[in-house]
Amino acid sequence: MNKNNIKNEMKIEFSSKSANEAFARISVAAFASQLDPTIEEIADIKTSVSEAVTNSIIHAYPNKDGIVKLRATLLEDEIEIEVSDTGEGIENIEQAREPLFTTKGNLERSGMGFTIMENFMDKLKVESIVGLGTKVTMSKKIKNKSLENTY
Amino acid sequence: MKVNHYLEDKLLFFEITEELDHHVVERIRKRADYEIQRFMPKKVIFDFRRVGFMDSAGIGLIIGRYKTASLYGGSVELINVNEKVKKIFEMSGVLKIIPIVDDFSSEQTG
């Protein structure tokens, strides 16, 4: 990503408490509204942020509190979102991304988080080191409504 | 979450009134199981009329309650599911065992 293209950027850090899941997705949605997205696009972004943040809260810090970092960048017609933690990490990323794969079936997880992010966003990158943490980067093109409406 | 019992038909009705994420599911799951175990319904219906947001936690909630209801021979159905939420359920394949049905009229049954 070329730094010159950055239009706007925000960062939030918060405790790995489940009450922050709604806070995180609403914050990103409010920030993304600057790109004038459709309701559909906002819904996709909210769901994807919720998935990534919930994963950090549940899987990265299962028995302790930790910090979840959230960064969003607005480009001309695109939003890029990064969710990272310094928790347990993922042993096998390829397997983790498969639909229905979960290591927490006992906690009623369905193993659909990564599949949903992949479906609702345009790009999804997962980086992780066991014992060090996980970083999920995802992006989505926003079709600008007001540009369409000028015709 | 609002809970209604329809005695005649042994129908248990949950209307979800909040955004369905991990945080909320943790709070309503026990209540739902308690009602199912107490009432032993033939059918559990989840009304999604007021669910504007759901993530994968909602899938876990529904599958979990299906498991509880099955212990007492009950089934689970969903009503008033919006397109976005429906897409998430479809991706998981869960609709094969927990169908979305057209409607449910409380007058008919209750």
Ligand SMILES: Nc1ncnc2c1ncn2[C@@H]1O[C@H](COP(=O)(O)OP(=O)(O)OP(=O)(O)O)[C@@H](O)[C@H]1O
């Ligand atoms: N931030 C993370 N830190 C450690 N492990 C993770 C993280 N995110 C995902 N994982 C691992 O990847 C698996 C798959 O994640 P995914 O979100 O697809 O499913 P899930 O969280 O288990 O279930 P669901 O999202 O449907 O509730 C998890 O079960 C977990 O083992």
Ligand SMILES: [Mg+2]
């Ligand atoms: Mg998940």
